[in-house]
Amino acid sequence: MSTLRPSPDRPLDVVCIGNAIVDVLAQIDDDFLATHDMVKGSMQLVDPERARLIYAAMPPAVEMSGGSAANTAAGLASLGRSVAFIGKVADDELGEVFAHDIRAIGVSFSGVAATGVHAAPGTARCLVCITPDAQRTMNTSLGVAGRLGAEDVDLSLVASARIVYIEGYLWDEPVAKESLRAVMRTAAEAGTPVAFTLSDGFCVDRHRIEFLELIEHHVDVLFANADEICSLYQVDDFEEAARLVAGHCAVACLTRSEAGSVILTADGDRHDIAAAFARPVDTTGAGDLYAAGFLAGWVADLPLEECGRMASIVAAEAISHVGARPRVDLRELVEESR
Amino acid sequence: MSTLRPSPDRPLDVVCIGNAIVDVLAQIDDDFLATHDMVKGSMQLVDPERARLIYAAMPPAVEMSGGSAANTAAGLASLGRSVAFIGKVADDELGEVFAHDIRAIGVSFSGVAATGVHAAPGTARCLVCITPDAQRTMNTSLGVAGRLGAEDVDLSLVASARIVYIEGYLWDEPVAKESLRAVMRTAAEAGTPVAFTLSDGFCVDRHRIEFLELIEHHVDVLFANADEICSLYQVDDFEEAARLVAGHCAVACLTRSEAGSVILTADGDRHDIAAAFARPVDTTGAGDLYAAGFLAGWVADLPLEECGRMASIVAAEAISHVGARPRVDLRELVEESR
Numbered sequence: 001m002s003t004l005r006p007s008p009d010r011p012l013d014v015v016c017i018g019n020a021i022v023d024v025l026a027q028i029d030d031d032f033l034a035t036h037d038m039v040k041g042s043m044q045l046v047d048p049e050r051a052r053l054i055y056a057a058m059p060p061a062v063e064m065s066g067g068s069a070a071n072t073a074a075g076l077a078s079l080g081r082s083v084a085f086i087g088k089v090a091d092d093e094l095g096e097v098f099a100h101d102i103r104a105i106g107v108s109f110s111g112v113a114a115t116g117v118h119a120a121p122g123t124a125r126c127l128v129c130i131t132p133d134a135q136r137t138m139n140t141s142l143g144v145a146g147r148l149g150a151e152d153v154d155l156s157l158v159a160s161a162r163i164v165y166i167e168g169y170l171w172d173e174p175v176a177k178e179s180l181r182a183v184m185r186t187a188a189e190a191g192t193p194v195a196f197t198l199s200d201g202f203c204v205d206r207h208r209i210e211f212l213e214l215i216e217h218h219v220d221v222l223f224a225n226a227d228e229i230c231s232l233y234q235v236d237d238f239e240e241a242a243r244l245v246a247g248h249c250a251v252a253c254l255t256r257s258e259a260g261s262v263i264l265t266a267d268g269d270r271h272d273i274a275a276a277f278a279r280p281v282d283t284t285g286a287g288d289l290y291a292a293g294f295l296a297g298w299v300a301d302l303p304l305e306e307c308g309r310m311a312s313i314v315a316a317e318a319i320s321h322v323g324a325r326p327r328v329d330l331r332e333l334v335e336e337s338r
Numbered sequence: 339m340s341t342l343r344p345s346p347d348r349p350l351d352v353v354c355i356g357n358a359i360v361d362v363l364a365q366i367d368d369d370f371l372a373t374h375d376m377v378k379g380s381m382q383l384v385d386p387e388r389a390r391l392i393y394a395a396m397p398p399a400v401e402m403s404g405g406s407a408a409n410t411a412a413g414l415a416s417l418g419r420s421v422a423f424i425g426k427v428a429d430d431e432l433g434e435v436f437a438h439d440i441r442a443i444g445v446s447f448s449g450v451a452a453t454g455v456h457a458a459p460g461t462a463r464c465l466v467c468i469t470p471d472a473q474r475t476m477n478t479s480l481g482v483a484g485r486l487g488a489e490d491v492d493l494s495l496v497a498s499a500r501i502v503y504i505e506g507y508l509w510d511e512p513v514a515k516e517s518l519r520a521v522m523r524t525a526a527e528a529g530t531p532v533a534f535t536l537s538d539g540f541c542v543d544r545h546r547i548e549f550l551e552l553i554e555h556h557v558d559v560l561f562a563n564a565d566e567i568c569s570l571y572q573v574d575d576f577e578e579a580a581r582l583v584a585g586h587c588a589v590a591c592l593t594r595s596e597a598g599s600v601i602l603t604a605d606g607d608r609h610d611i612a613a614a615f616a617r618p619v620d621t622t623g624a625g626d627l628y629a630a631g632f633l634a635g636w637v638a639d640l641p642l643e644e645c646g647r648m649a650s651i652v653a654a655e656a657i658s659h660v661g662a663r664p665r666v667d668l669r670e671l672v673e674e675s676r
Contacts, residue, residue, distance in 0.1 A: 024435075060412070060439040060663055063401035074398070093431040093460070097362075101398040122431070325398055 005301060006162045006191060012108075013081040013299040015157045017183060018069025018167040019145040020087030020111060021124040022094040023284065025136075025322055026061040028129045033137055038129065041227075043138040043200045045172060046127075051141035054127050063094075064323040065101035066126055067145070068199060069167040071285045071324040075292025075314055077106035078330035081299060084108040084157050090144045094123035101325065111152065134280035134319065146173030153179045159190035162299045163221070165291065168199035171207040184218045193250070195221035197291060198228035205231060215248050221298070222252040223291045229254050246270075251304065253311070255290055257283075263308050273308035276337075278316035285324020290315040293334075313337050343639060344500045344529060350446075351419040351637040353495045355521060356407025356505040357483040358425030358449060359462040360432040361622065363474075363660055364399040366467045371475055378469065379565075381476040381538045383510060389479035392465050401432075402661040403439035404464055405483075406537060407505040409623045409662040413630025413652055415444035416668035419637060422446040422495050428482045432461035439663065449490065472618035472657065484511030491517045497528035500637045501559070503629065506537035509545040522556045531588070533559035535629060536566035543569060553586050559636070560590040561629045567592050584608075589642065591649070593628055595621075601646050611646035614675075616654035623662020628653040631672075651675050 033040055036054055046054065065074075073085040085107050089095030102109045124145035129137045148170065158164050164187050170176040187194050196219040198204050204211060211232060215222060222245065224232070229241040238256065245252045246264045255261040263271040293314030297307030314330055321327050371378055374392055384392065403412075411423040423445050427433030440447045462483035467475045486508065496502050502525050508514040525532050534557040536542050542549060549570060553560060560583065562570065567579040576594065583590045584602045593599040601609040631652030635645030652668055659665050 055438060058438075058442065060403065060442045061435075062661070063435060065398065097399075097401060100393060100396075104396065104398045323400070 005193070005298065008162070008301070010160055010162045011082070012084055012157060012161040014073070014076050014163050014165055014295055015084045015086060015161040016069040016073040016076070016165045017086045017153070017170065017180065019067050019124055019140070019142065019169055020070060020089045020098050021067035021126045021140065021145060022098050023064050023066035023126045023128050023323065024055065024058075024061045025064060025128040025130060025282070025284065026058045028059065028131065030131055032057070032129060033131065038137045038139070040131065040137050041135050042202050043140060043169070044202070046139045046141055048121065048141055051125070051127060051139065054139050058127060058129070062322065063097065064325060065098050066128075066284070066324050067098075067124070068169060068197065068288050069165055070098075070102055071288035072165060072292045072295070073107045074102060074105045074325050075289045075330060076296055078326045079292060079296035079314070079334065080331040081296050084161070085111070086148075086153055086157065087111050088144050088148050088152050090121070090123045092122050094125060098123060105325070110154070128284055130282045130284070130322065134283055136282055136284040142173065146176055148173070148176040148179050150179050150182060153183060155182065155186045158183050158186045158192055161192055163193045163195055163295065165195040165295060167197050168203050168207070168211065171210060172203065188218070193220035194218055195223065195291070195295065197223040197287065198232060201227045201231045204228050208232060215245070220250045222249045223255070223287065223294070224252070225255045225257070225287060253290070253294055253308070255287060260312065261290070261308060263304050265304065269304070271305050271308055273305065273312055276312040276316035278320045280319045282322045283319045284322075285318040286315045288324055289318035289326070310334055343531070343636065346500070346639070348498055348500045349420070350422055350495060350499040352411070352414050352501050352503055352633055353422045353424060353499040354407040354411040354414070354503045355424045355491070355508065355518065357405050357462055357478070357480065357507055358408060358427045358436050359405035359464045359478065359483060360436050361402050361404030361464045361466050361661065362393065362396075362399045363402060363466040363468060363620070363622065364396045366397065366469065368469055370395070370467060371469065376467065376475045376477070378475050379473050380540050381478060381507070382540070384477045384479055386459065386479055389463070389465060389477065392477050396465060396467070400660065401435065402663060403436050404466075404623070404662050405436075405462070406507060406535065406626050407503055408436075408440060409626035410503060410630045410633070411445045412440060412443045412663050413627045413668060414634055416664045417630060417634040417652070417672065418669040419634050422499070423449070424486075424491055424495065425449050426482050426486050426490050427461045428459070430460050432463060436461060443663070448492070466622055468620045468622070468660065472621055474620055474622040480511065484514055486511070486514040486517050488517050488520060491521060493520065493524045496521050496524045496530055499530055501531045501533055501633060503533040503633060505535050506541050506545070506549065509548060510541065526556070531558035532556055533561065533629070533633065535561040535625065536570060539565045539569045542566050546570060553583070558588045560587045561593070561625065561632070562590070563593045563595070563625060591628070591632055591646070593625060598650065599628070599646060601642050603642070607642070609643050609646055611643065611650055614650040614654035616658045618657045620660045621657045622660075623656045624653045626662055627656035627664070630668075648672055
């Protein structure tokens with residue numbers, strides 16, 4: 001576990017690794033969640049048949065690139081950082097959309113799968129159901145995204161970045177998980193700190209033992225919301241969970257929606273960060289963009305309070321419109337709010 | 339040319355025929371149009387290679403179902419009318435998106451192409467460049483949409499609808515044009531009035547002689563904006579163009595953006611309709627939704643002024659957000675504005 005930030009002469013600020021997903025977003029009412037056995041605010045993995053059923057029942061939708069770590073990469077690029085994304089798409093229309101959008105915002109991405117993979121399950125899509133309270137409930141059909149094999153992961157990027165950022169969702173696929181173990185070994189050898197997000201409460205439930213081991217031995221910068229960190233330690237009280245995680249990572253960023261966030265360090269420091277004002281429309285990507293804001297500050301060697309402040313501003317932008325990806329130049333947004 | 343509205347016992351209010359397209363929308367600046375030789379406000383047909391070049395240069399985008407007559411069909415469904423759409427998609431992801439969205443809003447659509455067509459050019463996409471003045475400039479890669487053969491057109495729908503609505507864009511593809519000639523013959527035999535939109539100034543340039551012949555002999559309800567109707571008669575003055583078209587169709591609806599619209603009848607009546615208030619964000623679909631509002635009133639046997647008023651309300655909704663398809667229940671919107 002490194003508490004140092006590698007020197008700025010590394011060619012890449014951040015490499016993000018995650019599921020390459022195109023979101024299919026639609027506004028629905030609460031009855032829709034009940035009818036389709038969805039737990040509000042969660043991410044459920046669905047097989048192609050269930051995805052078809054849910055999609056058929058959804059109202060007209062909008063397609064937009066998504067994916068948790070990919071959204072973070074897009075945010076970092078919009079904040080002016082050099083960033084690469086590692087993830088897997090198929091050679092189909094949605095794969096083309098994903099690759100276009102992430103490159104167009106300035107992220108280095110070489111992950112288009114070879115022709116022929118099209119016969120495989122196709123590019124991942126996430127059916128995002130947005131309720132009138134701006135909450136998002138997600139149903140992900142992983143497609144090829146979960147098949148992130150060792151051959152898909154360029155370890156040289158991990159060794160040449162100032163930090164590597166990994167999403168917990170990847171633990172849902174054994175192949176991807178193995179690739180990530182290799183990433184963590186490379187990061188340790190190269191002195192690259194590892195940032196990790198717990199992703200989702202149910203995801204934590206599925207992988208609690210492994211996540212606890214990761215946090216104890218491999219993760220330097222942890223991101224989690226209140227639900228996830230409480231699920232990890234199986235406690236109801238946020239402060240209790242915060243007490244339990246403190247000291248395990250160099251930095252732990254715990255988000256609490258409109259109540260802001262808490263940043264804890266292994267040295268025992270605590271920074272309470274206020275949320276930035278937003279009129280919530282769709283919370284898709286709030287956590288992803290919080291991480292982008294924090295990491296943008298982190299690789300710029302800014303103090304943790306300033307990293308947290310940037311995270312709040314960028315997360316507020318994300319929830320003020322449908323979809324996760326930024327609608328404005330985030331660097332300008334942060335500068336304007338100085 | 340019929341001036342009568344067929345009896346309400348026909349099972350279908352409107353059948354719309356047009357290119358089945360998924361829009362790829364992005365905000366760009368005016369320099370982008372200049373760099374890529376685009377004429378602001380126009381629709382250009384592009385080959386797949388040029389589409390690739392433009393897309394590669396575009397910023398991150400959003401995908402949303404589009405297509406001129408398809409947008410009109412979606413608007414009519416949202417206004418509570420029974421409506422079918424005839425158009426051609428491929429068996430690919432964008433074809434699935436198009437079919438989902440149009441059915442989800444309540445339009446009857448059976449146009450998914452057979453498997454195997456995927457090797458063909460794929461579902462049509464339109465690269466929509468939105469400038470800060472809310473204007474949209476479109477680049478369409480037609481794909482299979484232009485291959486609307488006789489076998490793709492269910493003429494029984496034409497005979498059973500109270501009106502058939504056809505977009506002029508279809509004249510750009512010889513195969514589709516032939517299919518449309520068959521539609522017009524069926525409409526004449528069945529006593530189904532024909533509504534037609536001139537679609538685009540350049541489209542009028544390409545097909546002026548045929549469009550003039552259509553309007554003189556086959557079209558009952560014409561939709562055109564000022565640019566298109568002036569292009570048709572090769573005059574600069576809107577009033578001159580209005581004078582030239584009057585009498586050729588039972589009804590001609592001529593739109594003039596924020597200056598509202600003029601509805602002319604073969605009997606010499608003229609109704610000047612005010613535009614409804616809108617804060618323009620993206621004019622994509624304004625004309626399509628104007629037609630939807632007008633036709634919804636027309637099939638409900640409302641007076642022409644009332645049809646025009648509904649058209650204005652519905653067009654204003656379309657330009658107040660990115661994308662053409664309605665974001666709200668249009669029937670409720672129209673009722674609220676009573």
